[in-house]
Amino acid sequence: MGRTTLRLTPPLYHVLLTLADGPSHGYSLIGSVAERTGGRVELGPSSLYYALGRLEDAGLIRACAPDSAADHPHGEQRRYYELTARGRRRLREEMEILSGIMEHARAAGFASGGRR
């Protein structure tokens, strides 16, 4: 399962990035991704779980127990996910590539320092 490499689409990037902050579940992932992208990437329940499924298959994330004594009423139904070591490594690699691209872009005058 782990040997193939998953092509990362924007939703997948953002899910990975959000999970880099720590384990999270569906409801908060949707909120965080929307907040992080200013509403530009909007995940619904279907696309989110599709994305989570693909990331899990690629070995980048895994389901985990709710963090530190989940005090949520939905605790038993909510499913939490966290980055695997592989996922963390992959995210770092991707970000290096992206920042390389950003440097080129900036050098060519296509991007300013601040936002994308």
Add this chain to the structure above:
Amino acid sequence: VSGGRGSPSARIWERVSTLLFRLFPPSYQKRHGSAQQTLTRELLASEPDPVRRGRLARRVAIDALRTLPSAWAARALPRTFLRPRGGRATLLRPRGGPAHAAEAVWKDLGHSLRSFLRQPAMPLVAVASIALGIGFNTTLFSAVNALVLRPTPGVSEPERVVEIGRTNDGRGFDSFSYPDMLSLRDGVQALEHVAAWRMNPLSYGGEGAGERVNGMAVSAGYFEALGAMPALGRTFTAEEEAPGGPAVAVVGERFWRTRLAGDANVIGRPILVNRVPVTVVGVAPAGFAGHVPLVETDVWLPFTRLDIAEANVNLRLYEDRGIISHQVLARLTQGATPEQAGDEVAAVMANLADVYPDTNEGRGAAVARLGPIPGGGAAMVRGFLGLLMGFVVLILLVSAANVAGMLLARAAGREKEVAIRLAIGCGRARLVRQLLVETLVLALAGALAALLLADWATSLITTVQGAGFQLAVDLSPDRTVFAFALALAALMTLFVGIAPALQATRPDLLAALKTDGGSGARGMRARRTFVAVQLGVSVVLLASGGLLVRSLAQATRMSGGFDPAGVQMTSLDLSLDGYTSDRVGLFQEELLAATEAHPAIEAAALANDLPLDLSENGAPIWPEGFTGDAARGLGTDFNVVSAGYFETLRIPLLRGRDFGPSDRSGSAPVVIVSEALARRAWGDRDALGRTLRWSDTEDLPRTVVGVVGEVKNQTLGESEDGIVYLPLGQLPTPATHVLARGAAVDGELLGNTLLAVDPRLTLSPPQTLEAVTAVSLLPSRVAAGVTGLLGALALFLSSLGVYGVVAHTVAQRRREIGVRIALGASAPQVVRMIVAGAFRLALPGVIVGGLAALGVARLLRSLLLGISPADPATFGAVLAVLLATVALASGIPGRRASAVDPMEALKAE
């Protein structure tokens, strides 16, 4: 979750999401199902504003729709295609081959969507028409799927569960006697857990009026045979299976949750069933509604305690092979086939016939797999659903013809565009494909709407409470139903799309380019044919619906020869209340007198059996001068009734007299017969004063003192073989029904009146006679409702068809009409001409449809009560309605034509 329920739009979109989610690959559903649903609920619950929640719900549905193809692709495509080994993946996009074709179709899809969105009127009507056509089919198919195709819910390894029916000279699938069932249990190796079952309505709890619940008396091994082991407690043990064993019960899971508050310590707790304390020993597993899921079982009692379940049960049934009392199901032993079991069962039955010729001569048994509807019912339901399926296929035909007509009209309008594209070298195949894709878009949109419709309609059916029983079967569409709807959409695309597509892409190039678009004489001919088909099918549906509705009205008014409206009934068994047989007769007289004396009660009676209650009471008689087989006598139904029975049920007394107080033990034995019986026994000769012997145990023959009208005893469809009525005063049986007629009589009044005579009486929960007999009317009611609705729909769709064709003709004949008006034709003359044209268009369809309807009506005969299949009133009305519709649908464009300004029409060219 959900605080306040959302706005209607939120609910609709939620439903769309749920439906769409069921279309995801099963593996996906299994993996993400519960989490994704929880998330959806959380999301929607987090939005307090109803309008915003509606929008959110729509986005959730669109999200599901967008993800759907990827979810399937991820499953269907080889993993290496999407995720090549090594290097950073890029999605390869190969040229040519199936993928290329798929992409081209995808483009066509987009193209058609855009073109439909530009002019949404016609596509909307087409989608609505398809949605109705496929929707009816899908709804009915959901029912067929749930009732006939799907295995019974909660039964493990359903393929190993069989039912065993007794045959008579090799025919039928009847109930068993208890001793015969025990013989099968001991003597058949291929079966394990042979169990008896019998449905019994029960009353639950209460010092006052009990609550009616669905009960079933089952022998030990019932739950084991079905592989439905209790969630709590245990099933019935073999020790409990002795007549007069302990009063115990297993309760249904829903019953446990709703009536017993889901009490985890319920085992050992007593509940009141038919006012008898019964100890709960088990709770059935969730999702198991009994093996007859249509009527969810609430309480199971041991078969050996039928005395609790039924007040008037004959307890000799546990020893007497002659008394048939229950049905039988069993589990095949591992590896055994139904055929093996059948052979062994046949051997056991043959042996029994040798040993007990009196009771078992000619009696065999058949083994069949258990479906959701057991026994002889399955064949009946299958036939009935088959009939309805035939009707809904007709409506599909109408909707297909309707859409085909619209597509032809659209194609005619595009002749020029198509001609140009052909002229500049666009392949015909490509054009045909594009046009077919357009139809496919319509059909798929229609199918999706149809699924919504079916989902809604089936939830409606399930929530409607049947007469006296609750439908407890999940009818909602599952994957089989989805596949069915999609298959219909595909079929529809081919049938509906191919003709217009070929038509449109074969224009006479020059002619099409010269005129300014859309003469289409060939298209017109096809459209006229489609309209004729629609009208023909409409006649069939309207006539069938009309016949069924009329017969239902007839049946409801006079349910099989008696009038159940305004009659309350309850049942009692005096032997349970301590009345010895010598006191029964006197007390019944007292009871009847007290009931009749109540000012609100117009008429009252006691009776052993009720008409149309699906139960039978058969016995042989030997009429005076009988020439048939003396050993067998004349088989007939009988009923033991008090004076006033005929008056209470409004059964006409044709000749002679009713029973009276003088007909008591010791007086001359008398009998009343129904008309048909009198005819069977004595032909055209007067029955009054003749005699018949009722039972070989009676010394004296009985004299006929009255002849009454015919009554349907079990079902409305039965043939009328006649009934013999015996006076209760001469044959005082302790178990009777009490009937009371009166506009102000309700169950409580009847109960109180009876309890005032003796407060210790055990009464069954009172109910209206209509409720008791409604069950037998259910098939007619459903059939009438469905066909009536379909007929109206077909009429509406064909009126659209007529309108379309006539409007088109009028537009084309503008010049000619202008000339006529210029030459002095008056407006009414023009309208008359157009309407006459429409009648010529309609006539062939109406005639063929009328003939077909006569044929279909013959098939309906068993559902038609009291009217002939060729009922002139119905056919006349259908014809009138249809012609009026045609006149209306053509009158509107006709009026428009009459308003044509001749100058303008002539100049326009």
